[in-house]
Amino acid sequence: MSVGLxxxxxxxxGQGSDWEPVKNLxxxxxxxxxxxxxxxxxxxLTFSGAKSSPGKKVFVGYSLGGRIGLSVLKSQxxxxxxxxxxxxxxxxxxxxxxxxxxxxxxDSEWADRISAGNWESFLxxxxxxxxxxxxxxxxxxKVSDYVIPKLKESLKRWSLGAQPDYSELIKKNKSxxxxxxxxxxxKFVALAEQLKQKNAIDSxxxxxxxxxxxxxxxxxxxxxxxxxxxxxxx
Numbered sequence: 468m469s470v471g472l473x474x475x476x477x478x479x480x481g482q483g484s485d486w487e488p489v490k491n492l493x494x495x496x497x498x499x500x501x502x503x504x505x506x507x508x509x510x511x512l513t514f515s516g517a518k519s520s521p522g523k524k525v526f527v528g529y530s531l532g533g534r535i536g537l538s539v540l541k542s543q544x545x546x547x548x549x550x551x552x553x554x555x556x557x558x559x560x561x562x563x564x565x566x567x568x569x570x571x572x573x574d575s576e577w578a579d580r581i582s583a584g585n586w587e588s589f590l591x592x593x594x595x596x597x598x599x600x601x602x603x604x605x606x607x608x609k610v611s612d613y614v615i616p617k618l619k620e621s622l623k624r625w626s627l628g629a630q631p632d633y634s635e636l637i638k639k640n641k642s643x644x645x646x647x648x649x650x651x652x653x654k655f656v657a658l659a660e661q662l663k664q665k666n667a668i669d670s671x672x673x674x675x676x677x678x679x680x681x682x683x684x685x686x687x688x689x690x691x692x693x694x695x696x697x698x699x700x701x
Contacts, residue, residue, distance in 0.1 A: 476532030
């Protein structure tokens with residue numbers, strides 16, 4: 468096994484196993500892929516194992532997992548050698564109070580829809596959102612895979628409406644950040660362009676994919692992760 472640790476965090480409704488297609492292509496590295504919402508799994512946002520791991524450490528966060536990763540970068544900037552953000556929203560401008568209020572309300576409404584009794588209906592509506600329309604894969608999600616209160620709480624605790632605008636944080640740490648979007652995910656391509664225009668990032672990578680890059684393009688994503696790890700090898 469190569470010296471190197473990949474800590475990968477899934478998105479909302481995600482599971483640690485979501486990374487298996489990518490992980491299988493990078494089996495020569497150590498992986499840590501926590502489950503945030505599964506029964507019997509404690510929510511671990513400290514990534515304490517990364518502190519004691521030898522070699523280079525890379526964080527990979529998809530969607531909500533990437534937004535949580537931004538908070539890790541802010542609170543523990545030296546924990547990882549590099550951060551790879553995949554289909555991640557950097558946050559509303561602090562002055563955009565209307566968008567923040569609207570998102571808080573929307574996430575609260577989504578949370579209220581989640582229950583074991585109406586799981587299929589909720590899942591169908593969730594997957595109908597425009598942001599997923601260009602993705603070729605719809606992950607199989609069973610209600611038994613989740614602790615419902617954890618899902619509901621996460622929509623409120625980690626709502627984009629409550630998230631800071633991380634543009635300045637990204638700018639300050641741009642040398643240790645790789646920003647990735649799907650080429651068909653037009654909303655997030657636009658967000659990446661905005662970051663570039665603010666000089667928060669010098670460039671970003673576009674993968675032939677929709678929003679769900681780990682599912683749509685695991686091979687290309689694995690190649691980028693490997694390049695990052697090997698460029699940080701000693």
